Amino acid sequence: MIVRYNKFVVQLDNITTIPNTCMLKRNPSLTEQAKLYIKQRIVNDEFEEGRIPSETTLANELGVSRTTIRDALSRLELEGAVYRKQGAGTFVNEAGLQIKTRLEEIWTYEDMLDAHGYSHAVEIISVEERPAPPRIAEALAIAPEAPILVAKKRFIADGRPVIITINHIPVNLIQTAWEQSDFSRPIYEFLAEKCRQHLAYYLSEIVPLVASPLLGPELGVTAGKTALLSFDEVGYNQENEPILCANSCFRDDMLRLRLIRRGAM
Amino acid sequence: MIVRYNKFVVQLDNITTIPNTCMLKRNPSLTEQAKLYIKQRIVNDEFEEGRIPSETTLANELGVSRTTIRDALSRLELEGAVYRKQGAGTFVNEAGLQIKTRLEEIWTYEDMLDAHGYSHAVEIISVEERPAPPRIAEALAIAPEAPILVAKKRFIADGRPVIITINHIPVNLIQTAWEQSDFSRPIYEFLAEKCRQHLAYYLSEIVPLVASPLLGPELGVTAGKTALLSFDEVGYNQENEPILCANSCFRDDMLRLRLIRRGAM
DNA sequence: TAGTGGTCTAGACCACGCT
DNA sequence: GCGTGGTCTAGACCACTAT
Numbered sequence: 229m230i231v232r233y234n235k236f237v238v239q240l241d242n243i244t245t246i247p248n249t250c251m252l253k254r255n256p257s258l259t260e261q262a263k264l265y266i267k268q269r270i271v272n273d274e275f276e277e278g279r280i281p282s283e284t285t286l287a288n289e290l291g292v293s294r295t296t297i298r299d300a301l302s303r304l305e306l307e308g309a310v311y312r313k314q315g316a317g318t319f320v321n322e323a324g325l326q327i328k329t330r331l332e333e334i335w336t337y338e339d340m341l342d343a344h345g346y347s348h349a350v351e352i353i354s355v356e357e358r359p360a361p362p363r364i365a366e367a368l369a370i371a372p373e374a375p376i377l378v379a380k381k382r383f384i385a386d387g388r389p390v391i392i393t394i395n396h397i398p399v400n401l402i403q404t405a406w407e408q409s410d411f412s413r414p415i416y417e418f419l420a421e422k423c424r425q426h427l428a429y430y431l432s433e434i435v436p437l438v439a440s441p442l443l444g445p446e447l448g449v450t451a452g453k454t455a456l457l458s459f460d461e462v463g464y465n466q467e468n469e470p471i472l473c474a475n476s477c478f479r480d481d482m483l484r485l486r487l488i489r490r491g492a493m
Numbered sequence: 494m495i496v497r498y499n500k501f502v503v504q505l506d507n508i509t510t511i512p513n514t515c516m517l518k519r520n521p522s523l524t525e526q527a528k529l530y531i532k533q534r535i536v537n538d539e540f541e542e543g544r545i546p547s548e549t550t551l552a553n554e555l556g557v558s559r560t561t562i563r564d565a566l567s568r569l570e571l572e573g574a575v576y577r578k579q580g581a582g583t584f585v586n587e588a589g590l591q592i593k594t595r596l597e598e599i600w601t602y603e604d605m606l607d608a609h610g611y612s613h614a615v616e617i618i619s620v621e622e623r624p625a626p627p628r629i630a631e632a633l634a635i636a637p638e639a640p641i642l643v644a645k646k647r648f649i650a651d652g653r654p655v656i657i658t659i660n661h662i663p664v665n666l667i668q669t670a671w672e673q674s675d676f677s678r679p680i681y682e683f684l685a686e687k688c689r690q691h692l693a694y695y696l697s698e699i700v701p702l703v704a705s706p707l708l709g710p711e712l713g714v715t716a717g718k719t720a721l722l723s724f725d726e727v728g729y730n731q732e733n734e735p736i737l738c739a740n741s742c743f744r745d746d747m748l749r750l751r752l753i754r755r756g757a758m
Numbered sequence: 759t760a761g762t763g764g765t766c767t768a769g770a771c772c773a774c775g776c777t
Numbered sequence: 778g779c780g781t782g783g784t785c786t787a788g789a790c791c792a793c794t795a796t
Contacts, residue, residue: 258765283782316775401762431588461754563763
């Protein structure tokens with residue numbers, strides 16, 4: 229068991245082409261390793277006519293139970309990487325593989341810009357402490373006027389501004405000294421290092437905007453003429469407590485937002 | 494086993510408050526029934542302090558294996574109805590329960606409007622056969638200029654226009670006679686009845702728009718001033734073949750689009 | 759230390775597709 | 778009829794939380 233596990237890990241060390249997401253909790257289970265193993269073989273185009281070996285075959289090949297393989301394939305199916313036909317088999321989903329940064333998953337903006345093929349840079353516009361306005365206080369379940377840290381930054385893709393994002397974090401969550409430059413990295417790193425909080429999920433709301441005279445110039449588009457996409461998001465930790473309010477605004481002509489919508493089971 | 498199964502079904506007959514989604518394949522598995530059973534108890538607020546009984550307890554209570562209960566709870570967790578803390582228990586997710594029509598799932602517009610508390614009506618604007626323009630043909634994997642059926646309709650919520658949607662279906666999929674009024678019902682019903690095709694999932698792209706002089710009046714908003722949200726979607730059947738191109742445009746001031754974003758595992 | 763969820767196994771039976 | 782994925786079981790062990 230241990231030996232097999234180790235052999236498994238060694239195989240996985242060669243995997244470099246899988247796009248990285250930003251999440252933290254890493255404890256590679258057999259299921260997760262099986263998933264990566266299969267995904268690697270998919271991106272290497274090792275399966276003839278997109279046909280993936282049967283679950284039993286894969287289970288024997290990797291020396292794990294069929295259940296483990298099924299769980300791995302289920303995750304790949306959710307990601308849109310494969311699809312299954314009862315009685316027929318499991319197949320590579322070419323269309324689904326096109327979507328690199330699906331909206332239902334959390335991605336850093338850096339990863340999103342990478343996936344779109346842009347070079348990228350970050351500018352920190354401002355970091356200030358302020359009393360929480362009513363809406364933010366309510367979303368974060370803190371007292372009105374309680375102090376929050378407000379960090380505003382801008383992403384530049386291939387030299388053009390593309391995203392403005394404003395993060396709101398309750399000051400009482402912060403446990404360690406920080407400096408402005410900490411915000412040049414993704415916000416989940418700040419939460420992990422300075423607040424010992426781990427982002428589990430976002431509840432997000434999608435809102436279209438007409439570029440305002442303030443926002444338009446910041447994103448390099450004509451105010452009053454251009455439609456922008458914005459996200460209002462509340463981030464929760466693993467205890468289901470709100471720890472972050474984020475507000476982001478995109479140039480949709482540079483970043484396409486895609487997702488997979490399924491029938492509810 | 495059969496008896497238990499039946500008892501189970503009888504219990505479920507009383508469930509009426511669960512919002513209905515639009516999907517079709519119904520073959521209530523034990524897992525699905527367990528999910529509905531637990532969800533019903535959640536909406537009835539039967540759990541003190543939001544604490545859900547342990548997996549073992551539920552398994553004994555329903556006479557199924559713990560695996561079945563775990564699968565049911567996993568689905569509820571994905572839906573945002575519960576969250577789990579290892580070592581502590583499973584709990585009702587109050588914040589997640591607020592979101593009725595999550596974007597990652599397919600909902601009929603009727604259900605979305607219901608969930609927002611609107612009365613609703615549908616107007617069929619036009620139904621015509623046309624040669625497929627290049628983009629649509631490519632998305633549907635049919636020959637350019639191949640005939641498609643284009644159906645445009647408008648949804649009215651509380652007397653105000655709220656959604657314009659245009660569906661494109663390859664004519665060669667249609668197997669049965671139809672009439673214009675068939676389009677007053679959700680498109681998945683047309684696909685099921687007239688094309689014997691079952692919608693499995695959409696690949697969707699979200700695009701913000703500034704209301705154009707054409708679209709603005711149709712949705713009752715000022716052209717050139719108002720931002721609208723639009724969806725470009727390709728629907729696939731269970732064989733992973735594209736069967737539908739849909740184009741929808743919303744008044745976001747009337748309909749809020751929400752979703753849950755998670756860290757990739 | 760007791761109880762919870764997290765992972766994994768080995769095996770059973772079913773529904774469905776192919777040929 | 779054979780092989781595939783879909784469902785379900787009973788039980789094991791681990792990691793973590795609470796007390």
